Amino acid sequence: MTDVLFSSQGPEPELPRQGMTSRVPATPPRPRNASQHIATQRNTARLRLRVRLARRPGLAWPRHGHGHDHGMAMIVSMASIIVVRAASTPERRRGSSNAMCSRRLRACTAIDPRDVSSGTSNPRPRRSDGESPTSLQLLALSAPVLFALPCFALHCIALHGIALHCIALHCIVYSIASHRIASHRIASHRRADPAGEEASQAPFVELQNPNEDQDQDQDHNQEGQARAGGDKNMAGILAGAKALARGALRVARGDEEARRASMARRGLSAMVNQADNKLLKPVRLVSSRSLAKARPRIVIVGSGWGGYSFLSYIDKKKYDVQVISPSNHFLFTPLLPSSVVGTLEFRAIQEPVRTVRNLGAYYQAKALSVDENTRQITCKGIFSGDEFRVEYDFLVCAAGAKTNTFNTPGIADREGKEVFFLKHLHHARQIRNRILECFERAAIHLTDDAERDRLLTFVVVGGGPTSCELVGELRDFIRNDVAKWYPDLQDYISIHLVEAQSRLLGSFDESVAKIVERRFRRRNIQLHLGASVTGFDPETGITKLSDGSGIPTGMLVWSAGLEQTRFVQDGLDGVEKGPGKRIIIDDHLRVSDPDNKFDNRFFALGDCAINMETPLAPLAQVAGQQAKWLAKAFNEAPTGVGLVAPAAQVFKPDSDPFAFFSLGSMLTFGGFQGAVDFTQVGKQNEESNLGALSGFLSFAMWRSAYLLRQNSWTNRILIPMYWFKSFLLGRDISRF
Ligand SMILES: Cc1cc2nc3c(=O)[nH]c(=O)nc-3n(C[C@H](O)[C@H](O)[C@H](O)COP(=O)(O)OP(=O)(O)OC[C@H]3O[C@@H](n4cnc5c(N)ncnc54)[C@H](O)[C@@H]3O)c2cc1C
Incomplete structure (x- = not known):
């Protein structure tokens, strides 16, 4: 046998x-x-x-010889290394280290000198520029120690394949698990050496927290707790942090003179005094070498179409690009009406700011004012309300505009209750919740008919594309989804669209407006053209119109006008303003500055800016094109321009001014119908008339255009999935 x-x-x-x-x-x-x-x-x-191992599934002894087995093991090992390296990209390392630093390294906080505010009580922790260890280093450190012996033992009993598999699996599991902790430990050791080369090259000053003693006690406790909990890594990190604090203090004493001289050179003497006297004591100095190596800083105010597009295109290796915005994401506004009724989910139409590669810093705050003399922006953190300052070499203002209620009584007061705006992502969520609340309230058997009528009457104010898209989406939602889930309520539902002008879609060709009006009337949407809303009565829930009529209203969406943000209106004293208090800019997007107070370092674009000679509509494509043009100019400018040369040198002497190129306008108005207006396509003042389209084809063009315009693959995948899901399975009607 x-x-x-x-x-x-x-x-x-x-x-x-x-x-x-x-x-x-x-x-x-x-x-x-x-x-x-x-x-x-x-x-x-x-x-x-x-033989026992050979009989177990998954551990089969190689039947095709060792070559096959070793090859597999090599592939797994290579894959593991790729996985580990991917898990430790610079962005991830930075994110995790910032989070850890802010929690653990309270005794010694690293602050960029240009960020320090006169009033901040909350200095921004920053990672040292010392390189984090690579994954391969970590593998090299950890793998042999823990796995050499078992692998050697397996090898001794001739189970080569299994030994190699063990190593490969170890590479994946152990390295990923230990990466974060180990990288912090090594980074702490590097930073704890104040005389070290890397420490001296860090392009920022480390400032000592005046409450160091208190914090040290706290850290002692934390360290003790960490030890008690068996968390030796944490204890190591805390010990490293303390060493760092002590080292930094020593350097501070020795370099006090140089620190003052250097900071004064940078125009920060006031800040130094304030920091010494009040809050923060600088303890480490930026060497002149690191200053020379520093990149010009561009601060962007706003993360909308203008700000985010500029951030995407600007060369972040050449410039230190920082963003101040209360929204930590970019919102793809053209798809906002779709998210109101659940055709798309909220997360699919936004992009986080922090995921932009090589972003210098992001502050979730509102800009309050700009001081052109010290080149500082005063900001207010949206969580703590603390004020702080950020210094800039160049400032790009893309703060957009906010909804204008024209002081209509009852509108601003009832915002978030019965009245809603449609500008930000949270507005869409509020509207969706209110719609569903109205339906649930109306569905309760105790509700009388009149109240049901009121609750299920939705009023949209404004006849622009946003309002028309919202009305179309609402109509689809009611027809396709509400009919299914609230069949008894269908007869109570009504939708009203109020527009002060005599026709809808003032910015579109009249033929398009006519098609949309006809379609809305056919779908039982009540149009109030030539009437304006004069007030909302919260007691009775009635929307009052200028023609004397009133609409009992369950929900009112106000999408009827724009005004400038408080920052643009009140925070920019030295800046010339045009109609609607928009910032006046020249043809190179520089703010109009006859006295040259801003040294040509201040740019504005998008909804907050206007060129008086060639005014442009507040549109996403305008803001996007301006941002791209400006970023290109910066990218082509000579290096180091911000620190030594006047900003005028951003542009080449013979550089062309910005010229807007209109790509036409699009909208959808429900029922898989859309309209495309190509009647004014091309360069400003040289537009061509390519006609207008409407129907399903336009709808498909609208969807394709916005899908292709997405920045991330996540959204390029998610958006068609949600479209398909809402078409096939209906919209989500959960309220949360
Ligand atoms: C629902 C909706 C649909 C739209 N659809 C279209 C469309 O289909 N096509 C089209 O061309 N246009 C459309 N628009 C218009 C378009 O969105 C705007 O023209 C465009 O967003 C303007 O870009 P922006 O960068 O100037 O301002 P925004 O995109 O509004 O961005 C402003 C940014 O500044 C931030 N900000 C505000 N105040 C401060 C402050 N004090 N400090 C710091 N940051 C601040 C805001 O949080 C925001 O991130 C639509 C607008 C809306 C609301």
Whole structure:
């Protein structure tokens, strides 16, 4: 019986190798002496283990020889290294280290000198520029120590393949798990060496928290707790942090003079005094070498179409780009009406600011004012309300505009209750919740008919594309989804659209407006053209119109006008303003500055800016094109321009001014219908009339255009999935 591998009685025979036939001897050779007997017994035990492992699924002994097995192990190892490296990209390392630093390194907080505010009580923690260890270093550190012995043992008993698999698995599991902790530990050690080369190159000053003693006690406690909890890594990190604080203090004493000189050179003497006297004591100095290496800083105010587009296009290796915005994401506004009724989910139409590669810093705050003399922006954190300052070399203002209620009584007061705006992502969520609340309230059997009528009457104010898209989406939602889930309420539902002008869609060609009006009337949407809303009575829930009529209203969406943000209106004293208090800019997007107070370092674009000679509508494509044009100019400018040369040198002497190129306008108005207006396509003042389209084809063009315009693959995948889901399975009607 040549194929028998294992006999249950007596010692196991040797396993046959590939390409080799093995006849099993009927009886094993008898040992000649005691040592031979022991050796034979060991061999037998090895064989038993091998055969047992060979019988287990998943640990099968290679049938195609070692080459195959080793090859697999190599592939797994390579894959593991790729996974580990991907898990430790600079962005991730930065994110995790910032989070850890802010929690653990309170005793010594690293602050960029240009960020320090006169009033901040909350200095911004920043990572040292010392490089974090690579994953391969970590593998090299950790792998041999923990796994060498077991792997060697397996190797000794000839289980080479399993040993290699163990190493590969270890690479994946252990390295990912240990990466974050180990990188912090090594980074702490590097930073704790104040005389070190890397420390001296860090392009920022580290400032000591005046409450150091208190914080040290706190850290002692934390360290103790960490030890008590067996968290030795944490204890190590805390010890590293304390060493860092002590080292930094030493350097501060020695370099006090140089620090003052250097900071004064940078125009920060006031800040130094304030920091010394009040809050923060600088303890480490930026060396002149690191200053020379520093990149010009561009601060962007706003993360909307203008701000985010500029951030995406600007060369972040050449400039230190920082963003101040109360929204930590970019919102794809053209798809906002779709998210109101659940055709799309909120998360699919936004992009987080922090995921932009090589972003210098992001502050979730509102800009309050700009000081052109010190080149500082005063900001207010949206969580703590603390004020702080950020210094800039160049400032790009893309603060957009906010909804204008024209002081209509009852509108601003009832915002978030019965009245809603449609500008930000949270507005869409509020509207969706209110719609569903109205339906649930109306569905309660105790609600009388009049109240049901009121609750299910939705009023949209404004006849622009946003309002028309919202009305179309609402109509689809009611027809396709509400009919299914609230069949008894259908007769109570009504939608009103109020527009002060005599026609809808003032910015579109009249033929498009006519088509939309006709379609809305056919779908029982009540149009109030030439009437304006004069007030909302919260007691009765009635929307009052200028023609004297009133609409009992369950929900009112106000999408009827724009005004400038408080920052633009009140925070920019030295800046010339145009109609609607928009910032006046020249043809190179520089703010109009006859006295040259801003040294040509202040740019504005998007909804907050206007060029008086060639005014443009507040549109996403305008803001996007301006941002791209400006970023290109900066990218082509000579390096170091911000620190040494006047900003005028951003532009080449013969550079062309910004010129808007209109791509036409699009909208959808429900029922898989859309309209495309190509009547004014091309360069400003040289537009061509390519006609207008409407119908399903326009709808498909609208969807395709906005899908292609997405910045991330996440949204390029999510958006069609949600479209498909809402078409096939309906919209989500949960309220949360
Ligand atoms: C629902 C809706 C649909 C739209 N659809 C279209 C469309 O289909 N096509 C089109 O061309 N246009 C459309 N628009 C208009 C378009 O969104 C705007 O023209 C465009 O967003 C303007 O870009 P922006 O960068 O100037 O301002 P925004 O995109 O509004 O961005 C302003 C940013 O500044 C931030 N900000 C505000 N105040 C401060 C402050 N004090 N400090 C710091 N940051 C601040 C805001 O949080 C925001 O991030 C739509 C607008 C809306 C509301």
